[in-house]
Amino acid sequence: MMAELGLAALWLAAALAGLQLVAGALALTTRGASLGAIVRPVAFVQGLLALLAFLCLIWVFAQTDLSVKLVALNSHSLKPLIFKIAGAWGNHEGSMLLWVTVMGLAGGFVALVERRLPEPTMLATLAGQAFVSLGFYAFLLMASNPFERLNPVPVEGNGLNPLLQDLGLAFHPPTLYLGYVGLSIAFSFAIGALVTRQVGPEFARAMRPWVLGAWIFLTLGITAGSYWAYYELGWGGWWFWDPVENASLMPWLAATALLHSAGVLAARDALRAWTVMLGVVAFSMSMIGTFLVRSGILTSVHAFAVDPQRGSFILALLAINIGGALTLFALRAATVTEGQRFAVVSREGALVVNNVMLTAILGIVLFGTLYPLFAEAMGAKVSVGPPYFNPMGALFAVPMLVVMAVGPVLRWRRDTLERNGKALALPAMVAVVGIGALVLIGGVPLLPLLGLSLGVALIPASVLPLRDRDLRRTPLPIWGMVLAHLGVGVALIGMGSESAFSVEKLVAVHKGETTHVGPWSVTLADIEPVAGPNWTALEGVLQVSRGKADPVILRPQSRNFWAPPQQTAESALLTRWNGQLYAVLGGEAPGAIAGGPGDGRWQLRLWWKPFVPLIWLGGVLIALGGVLALLGRVAADLRRIILRDKIAYRRERQGR
Amino acid sequence: MTPPQDSPQVGRWAIWLPLALFVGFAALAAFMLRHPADNTVDSKLVGQPVPQFDLPPALPGRPGLDSRVLGNGKVHLVNIFASWCVPCGVEAPQLQALARAGVPIEGISVRDTTEALNQFLDRNGDPYQRIGADDDGKVQLALGSSGVPETFVVDGEGIIRYQHIGEIRPEQLDMILAKVREAQQ
Numbered sequence: 001m002m003a004e005l006g007l008a009a010l011w012l013a014a015a016l017a018g019l020q021l022v023a024g025a026l027a028l029t030t031r032g033a034s035l036g037a038i039v040r041p042v043a044f045v046q047g048l049l050a051l052l053a054f055l056c057l058i059w060v061f062a063q064t065d066l067s068v069k070l071v072a073l074n075s076h077s078l079k080p081l082i083f084k085i086a087g088a089w090g091n092h093e094g095s096m097l098l099w100v101t102v103m104g105l106a107g108g109f110v111a112l113v114e115r116r117l118p119e120p121t122m123l124a125t126l127a128g129q130a131f132v133s134l135g136f137y138a139f140l141l142m143a144s145n146p147f148e149r150l151n152p153v154p155v156e157g158n159g160l161n162p163l164l165q166d167l168g169l170a171f172h173p174p175t176l177y178l179g180y181v182g183l184s185i186a187f188s189f190a191i192g193a194l195v196t197r198q199v200g201p202e203f204a205r206a207m208r209p210w211v212l213g214a215w216i217f218l219t220l221g222i223t224a225g226s227y228w229a230y231y232e233l234g235w236g237g238w239w240f241w242d243p244v245e246n247a248s249l250m251p252w253l254a255a256t257a258l259l260h261s262a263g264v265l266a267a268r269d270a271l272r273a274w275t276v277m278l279g280v281v282a283f284s285m286s287m288i289g290t291f292l293v294r295s296g297i298l299t300s301v302h303a304f305a306v307d308p309q310r311g312s313f314i315l316a317l318l319a320i321n322i323g324g325a326l327t328l329f330a331l332r333a334a335t336v337t338e339g340q341r342f343a344v345v346s347r348e349g350a351l352v353v354n355n356v357m358l359t360a361i362l363g364i365v366l367f368g369t370l371y372p373l374f375a376e377a378m379g380a381k382v383s384v385g386p387p388y389f390n391p392m393g394a395l396f397a398v399p400m401l402v403v404m405a406v407g408p409v410l411r412w413r414r415d416t417l418e419r420n421g422k423a424l425a426l427p428a429m430v431a432v433v434g435i436g437a438l439v440l441i442g443g444v445p446l447l448p449l450l451g452l453s454l455g456v457a458l459i460p461a462s463v464l465p466l467r468d469r470d471l472r473r474t475p476l477p478i479w480g481m482v483l484a485h486l487g488v489g490v491a492l493i494g495m496g497s498e499s500a501f502s503v504e505k506l507v508a509v510h511k512g513e514t515t516h517v518g519p520w521s522v523t524l525a526d527i528e529p530v531a532g533p534n535w536t537a538l539e540g541v542l543q544v545s546r547g548k549a550d551p552v553i554l555r556p557q558s559r560n561f562w563a564p565p566q567q568t569a570e571s572a573l574l575t576r577w578n579g580q581l582y583a584v585l586g587g588e589a590p591g592a593i594a595g596g597p598g599d600g601r602w603q604l605r606l607w608w609k610p611f612v613p614l615i616w617l618g619g620v621l622i623a624l625g626g627v628l629a630l631l632g633r634v635a636a637d638l639r640r641i642i643l644r645d646k647i648a649y650r651r652e653r654q655g656r
Numbered sequence: 657m658t659p660p661q662d663s664p665q666v667g668r669w670a671i672w673l674p675l676a677l678f679v680g681f682a683a684l685a686a687f688m689l690r691h692p693a694d695n696t697v698d699s700k701l702v703g704q705p706v707p708q709f710d711l712p713p714a715l716p717g718r719p720g721l722d723s724r725v726l727g728n729g730k731v732h733l734v735n736i737f738a739s740w741c742v743p744c745g746v747e748a749p750q751l752q753a754l755a756r757a758g759v760p761i762e763g764i765s766v767r768d769t770t771e772a773l774n775q776f777l778d779r780n781g782d783p784y785q786r787i788g789a790d791d792d793g794k795v796q797l798a799l800g801s802s803g804v805p806e807t808f809v810v811d812g813e814g815i816i817r818y819q820h821i822g823e824i825r826p827e828q829l830d831m832i833l834a835k836v837r838e839a840q841q
């Protein structure tokens with residue numbers, strides 16, 4: 001019953017999206033102008049219906065209603081409730097439904113509150129939003145119906161991929177989706193602005209909170225995803241340049257560029273065409289990333305259910321949405337009048353460097369992700385990894401980070417480096433001392449060396465914009481920028497330290513034997529079998545201690561899931577202020593290496609990673625900076641709305 | 657300075673560049689969708705004869721496992737297990753059921769001791785006709801098995817017909833029996 005209700009709500013939402021598109025488009029003509037009034041309410045109700053459909057899906061998953069095909073394929077009655085619910089979006093159909101739900105709700109919210117832009121631009125924006133949604137509704141209803149029933153009803157479900165049975169991962173995809181979909185609002189604003197040729201500061205200000213919100217979620221999603229890969233995969237790395245990771249990084253790069261260029265457009269009315277293009281590109285990257293991941297044309301550790309027919313459907317959708325938007329951009333951009341001019345050394349100049357560099361890195365990541373496809377089309381099999389991405393990315397990231405240290409202290413329009421020389425001397429000295437110290441230590445490769453010294457230099461540089469300011473009167477968005485830039489410095493130090501100073505050890509030890517990694521001594525006290533609700537595991541009991549301190553117990557596991565059968569390594573982490581100890585239990589050591597049968601040695605993989613948590617701490621700081629900026633913008637908008645109402649009220653009274 | 661994308665001297669072609677790049681991408685993606693890469697990994701040993709081996713008895717009073725036994729005209733299940741393997745205990749009832757159904761089950765115990773093995777069989781039941789002791793794991797590797805438990809269906813001519821990775825769950829019993837029947841024909 002719930003499944004049918006959900007399906008009905010989905011169909012109705014799709015029909016309303018169609019109405020929203022037609023009414024919004026007709027309202028732009030003189031004859032259809034009267035239709036304009038229904039566009040906003042329709043957008044709002046469409047969002048609510050999509051939400052209803054999504055709640056129905058969660059309901060059937062929570063109940064483990066095995067007569068619904070999606071539940072039978074992806075859930076299991078033995079799973080803990082939280083993972084049953086997370087299972088609703090841990091699969092292709094459910095995640096697509098989540099996508100349209102968030103998109104519908106966001107569109108409804110825009111329709112409800114956004115009153116700054118000229119009404120025709122808003123109608124075009126909402127029509128654009130409906131157009132994109134309609135494609136996804138069609139995809140759901142025709143090619144991936146989440147509510148399809150099964151007959152006969154199976155006795156038990158297939159289970160959820162055990163790697164996905166993890167609390168962090170249950171909330172990782174929704175976070176990224178909020179980011180992707182927030183960018184769809186920016187995309188729609190760009191379409192609306194192009195259709196009505198209203199590209200100005202107002203457009204940037206209306207779009208900015210959405211970009212900011214999307215960017216916060218993307219930042220958090222990427223940070224969480226990176227940490228998840230780090231502790232769950234048990235490989236000890238935190239970024240693998242896997243296509244799925246790249247698929248989330250590319251929209252983030254575009255959104256970061258868009259955020260900065262929208263700031264220029266809002267404050268200085270410059271970079272008009274460029275900002276509109278980034279608005280289109282940022283969401284396009286989200287869709288391209290989703291397509292690459294879902295169509296199965298790229299090989300990745302994240303294997304989603306792969307279906308070529310679905311791939312063709314999404315590709316057609318991409319061609320219509322992105323192709324259409326870029327065509328509109330090309331046709332209209334020439335008629336978008338040029339914005340204000342500015343000098344090379346100025347805040348705008350620094351932000352242009354930021355934009356160009358971010359776009360270049362985006363291009364590098366995109367090329368590296370697609371290159372295996374090119375090669376395969378030519379008949380060769382290659383995989384592109386860190387040896388390409390790291391140096392090529394750094395080529396543009398390093399100058400960008402240098403400019404990032406300088407840019408925020410520059411004035412708008414025109415400035416000189418001499419004026420800021422004194423302030424910038426400190427960060428420059430810190431960087432030089434850092435490089436010198438690392439060269440003296442020796443053995444630090446170039447990229448970690450650059451990362452570490454730029455990271456420490458960015459910390460004083462990032463707080464420079466606060467000098468000569470009354471801290472209590474400093475607007476929140478400035479605090480946000482400072483915090484986010486500080487976060488970049490902190491994350492850089494973590495990355496540099498991790499790759500320069502990590503110690504790794506692979507050993508086979510008997511029970512009771514002690515081994516050493518970095519400053520730690522590790523004793524394998526025992527191996528115990530343990531059982532969970534849907535897995536069995538061997539658990540190593542490790543006593544670890546540093547110096548004379550009391551030992552701490554770490555319990556890494558080697559888990560066997562049985563539905564579906566799969567083995568995973570549950571790493572155990574010990575976090576200290578100056579780093580993390582990372583332990584993975586392998587199987588029993590093979591006799592061939594151990595030199596005899598049954599000698600009872602166990603494989604342990606140990607890492608000591610100095611300052612590695614700074615990577616994710618930095619990511620969280622960056623996102624927090626975004627939150628501060630967003631709060632500042634929203635508060636300013638609210639104040640402005642209240643003020644406007646007050647003025648209107650006074651006028652009304654005086655009129656009497 | 658104005659950014660290059662806003663300045664007229666870059667020319668109008670630059671404005672079409674994003675679209676051109678996207679068209680290139682779409683063409684490549686469309687091509688790849690029509691020619692999907694084959695990434696499935698088949699078990700390499702399915703269809704191959706069992707490698708030659710002769711394992712000593714793991715328990716006194718019960719024969720070890722010689723690969724020549726597997727070509728004696730009957731279908732056998734070869735179960736790779738160990739007393740220290742937790743999922744092996746989980747699949748034991750299923751192996752019992754298969755043994756009751758008349759399927760001869762041969763065991764290969766990997767890196768085990770007589771004592772631990774006896775305890776394991778006392779606790780979980782004993783479906784095995786023969787148990788070979790694979791103390792250095794070499795036969796396990798030769799069979800293309802990377803973990804325990806794994807189960808092979810070997811037909812009367814000693815050809816491997818199916819490789820089951822991981823423990824046999826109750827709902828998989830019918831599937832395994834079907835594989836055995838298939839191998840009998």
